[in-house]
Amino acid sequence: MAEKKLGTQTVKFKNPPSIIAGGTIVGPKEGEGPLRDYFDMILVDDTYGEKSWEKAESKMFQDAVNLVLKKANLKISDIDYLLGGDLLNQIISANFAARQLNVPHFGLYGACSTMTEGLTLGAMLIDGGYADYIIAATSSHFSTAERQFRYPLEQGIQRPFTSQWTVTGAGATILASTGKGPYITHATTGKVVDLGMKDANNMGAAMAPAAADTIITHFKDTGFTIEDYDLIMTGDMGRVGRDILLELLYKEGYDIESKYKDCGIEIFDESQDVHSGGSGAACSAVVLNGWLLSQIQNGVYKKVLFMATGALLSPTSSQQGESIPGIAHAITISTTL
Structure with a gap:
């Protein structure tokens, strides 16, 4: 019996996980926006010292995970599972970061819903007694997304007013089985x-x-x-x-x-x-x-x-x-x- 399920699509956690830390890295444009003071790291160059935008995005993902670990005073070996994804084919930003992080990894693709997909599944793992610490993380990059889903940037295609600007950045959250919340x-x-x-x-x-x-x-x-x-x-x-x-x-x-x-x-x-x-x-x-x-x-x-x-x-x-x-x-x- 699904005793924690409410209605048709909702779960109420009996042992709700605590969000103990969050970490963020953003690109230069995001760093010029109104939320600039709330980001942990603002890049001065969206290539992040790498040879391609894709490599830069994967580096942001990896560094966001390391950053949130430092904020929580934890080591990667303390983490039971990493739940991560991104927008690129075969979620290469998350997967290539995970190969460096050496942590059990569930690769997720929910497009721009990946953050709450990871937090939902992470909360289920902790509430079910399968983990004490979970990291949910995701990333995107304006230049990698534009050339995969729309047009080569070199073409300088005019963007219609309904279009949106893909955020260059990465965010990571640590969920724990114990903590003071939220x-x-x-x-x-x-x-x-x-x-x-x-x-x-x-x-x-x-x-x-x-x-x-x-x-x-x-x-x-x-x-x-x-x-x-x-x-x-x-x-x-x-x-x-x-x-x-x-x-x-x-x-x-x-x-x-x-x-x-x-x-x-x-x-x-x-x-x-x-x-x-x-x-x-x-x-x-x-x-x-x-x-x-x-x-x-x-x-x-x-x-x-x-x-x-x-x-x-x-x-x-x-x-x-x-x-x-x-x-x-x-x-x-x-x-x-």
Whole structure:
């Protein structure tokens, strides 16, 4: 009997894991944004001293893991599992970092939802008694994502206003079986939702239906209301996706606007010319492990619904005319049990 399951898609943890540390590395553009003071490391060069952007991204992933270990005063040998992924084919940023880290590794691909996918699975491992320490980590890079999913940067293709700017960065979280919190108390696993969007330059519209579905399911499964949360935060809807999400929820009787923020909107200033906002697997990861954890630790927010969203496309699927499936995974972060 699934005694920890609520409703159709949600888990309530009996032994909620504690978030004991978060680590962040971001690129130069992110370091010029409004959240600059909350990042642990800001690169001055997005090649990070490497010969390619892909190598730079993998190095960011590895260094984010080492950084969060140092903040938690732990060694890599203390970690039971690393759960990590990124946006690149065969998740090479995470896998190539893991070969250097020498730690049991589950490679994940949830596109930009990977951060909360890793935190959900990590919380399940700890709650189930299979681990004491878990690292969930992910990365992305503007230049690696653009040339894989869209166009070679050398072509200088003009970006439409619905497009988003992939965050260059990496974020890592350590979950522990013991600690003073904040805690992951619930997790709602999303379904793949696809309403037919085919434009790879409009990720917000592709992901919004999945985001709405997960939020509605979360409230139905748990019995929580909007008022139970201090903040409801999505990973990278951007301005276009935000408006669609709010409209979809409002039609179903959920008005979350007064409690709502999006990582992709918060990480950049409008003057930085990112069009609809930020995106990428690192978008939610660096905002969560930087700004949001700081706000929670300082008592600004006591209970947060945090949800990373992903567009599950590939270059092959786009070239074959496929639409873009979306997914969203949500976790409840609470300072109390």
